[in-house]
Amino acid sequence: MSASDYAKGYWNPFLAGIALGLVLLLTFFIMGTGLGASGAIARTAAVLPHTFIPEAVEHNQYFKVFYKTGASYPLIDWMVFEVIGVFFGGLIGVITAKRFKLSIGKGATFPAINRLLLAFLGGIIGGIGTRFAMGCTSGQALSGGATMVLGSWIFMMTVFATAFVAAYFVRKEWQ
């Protein structure tokens, strides 16, 4: 294992995992559902264009469920509130560890502008992926995985298998 600077100062991964598992267990105990993230981003992706083209968004085949009559404002939602919590929880973590730093995560010699272009492209592809899969690493892989859901395990295995193969083609991005 290469002990790079960016990998130092964090919790032991097994202890971090157990802590994460206990948070997930608590979530299931209270809510009966697990953690999530991409659902909140999907609601944001509806609300932003809704400011300019409300009709189109409300009639969109995918977004219309967020705007059905009687429903509250799309951002008044469990997962949206949870993700706002994630931001503040992350902020508390970063500040208490004195780790806040404006920077770009990339391989040492990879050009910053290329990294940002790939971050944007990866975001687009991953974003589309979350909608077909109906979730992401949090909702499907972690929460669905812990409740032994068939589709979540298929998703998880496919994600990692694809990423291990695709990694070869973007190795310079991370070297």
Next chain:
Amino acid sequence: MNAPLYLNEVISVHTSLFVAIGIGVLFGFVLERAGFGDSRNLTSIFYFRDMRVLRVMFSALVTAMLGLVILNRVGLFDYSMLLDYSLLKTYLWPQLVGGILFGLGFVIGGYCPGTAVVGVASGKIDSIVFLIGMIVGIDIFALGMPLWGSFYKSSDMGRVTLWQYFGTSMETMAGIITIAALCAFVLAWLAEKWAPYDK
């Protein structure tokens, strides 16, 4: 004990939103402490440099899985409510295609949605760009619904678990997954020694 509390209407929708923020804070804090606010720590796994992602994910998954099975066993948690009402449904082909796209997005973009939010809190500019990309991607998906809307809802297998699919018990399946996770930890350790990209 009436757990899960929300499904049993022990707590209200209103209360659940406060719970959501509290749970989110814990989630975000642990993700940060795991090192997941930095895309380099998230993609290292794909180059067998640092298998941290696998260790964190599988130990979290096993902890929650065993916790739920045990709480169900001792009568503190009603697992049947998940099976009847809240478990994620399986859509075989869309989830496979979604997994391929998500895997590409993960290694190219460097984040997944939750970790990108922690990345923003950490000051990582690439995570902000990644999240903007995700929003654009989801809008592209929504625009393309006339094209792929029927595929998106296809191969609906309902709420089905691995133990139901393989015809075994919840406890046996949890045991198998735990052993598989332990094997994965050993393989991860070997993979780091191998480190094919760093020779």
